[in-house]
Amino acid sequence: xxxxxxxxxxxxxxxxxxxxxxxxxxxxxxxxxxxxxxxxxxxxxxxxxxxxxxxxxxxxxxxxxxxxxxxxxxxxxxxxxxxxxxxxxxxxxxxxxxxxxxxxxxxxx
Amino acid sequence: xxxxxxxxxxxxxxxxxxxxxxxxxxxxxxxxxxxxxxxxxxxxxxxxxxxxxxxxxxxxxxxxxxxxxxxxxxxxxxxxxxxxxxxxxxxxxxxxxxxxxxxxxxxxxxxxxx
Numbered sequence: 699x700x701x702x703x704x705x706x707x708x709x710x711x712x713x714x715x716x717x718x719x720x721x722x723x724x725x726x727x728x729x730x731x732x733x734x735x736x737x738x739x740x741x742x743x744x745x746x747x748x749x750x751x752x753x754x755x756x757x758x759x760x761x762x763x764x765x766x767x768x769x770x771x772x773x774x775x776x777x778x779x780x781x782x783x784x785x786x787x788x789x790x791x792x793x794x795x796x797x798x799x800x801x802x803x804x805x806x807x
Numbered sequence: 808x809x810x811x812x813x814x815x816x817x818x819x820x821x822x823x824x825x826x827x828x829x830x831x832x833x834x835x836x837x838x839x840x841x842x843x844x845x846x847x848x849x850x851x852x853x854x855x856x857x858x859x860x861x862x863x864x865x866x867x868x869x870x871x872x873x874x875x876x877x878x879x880x881x882x883x884x885x886x887x888x889x890x891x892x893x894x895x896x897x898x899x900x901x902x903x904x905x906x907x908x909x910x911x912x913x914x915x916x917x918x919x920x921x
Contacts (some may be wrong), residue, residue: 706847729907739914740914741896743909785849797850797851
């Protein structure tokens, strides 16, 4: 079966750095997405990785290792507005997104 | 641009009732999707469409139907509602179904079936 694993919840301090991990087992791989979802709102796109390595976009970076079935999202200089759920999704061989359950990130002052 | 719009925002249905969730996008995207999101679970794909007149089942299509008569609209029909269909429903669209094209999501419809 297809499986995406992420931690359920993480807590971090304002101004700090946090790394959210995602491991996956899917039938085929056509890229990995990270989305942010604030409580009661729709998911919004953060990043896309299809090749191994690190993609940096401002305070957010995303890393991919296809051989290990592993990705992480790195958030720097945390702000209170970063309190949200972070969803990892893998595009499988049928070009459908398989979604993880999300990691709820709590930022404390 | 309004992006992706969904109506209604909230709805309570009785068991056995039917309803249509509306979804529209003004970005001229060919690809459109319907997902459901249950607490503690990942988004599950119900149906998707690669263009007007073309629809296909996703992971959890039972109890639902869709149509795509225009590029803009992609309504989701629930027939004979059941408590298991209590969920948050998101419609999304994308320029392409392959590559790194992001999916744009509507605000969601929160449905309760009692």
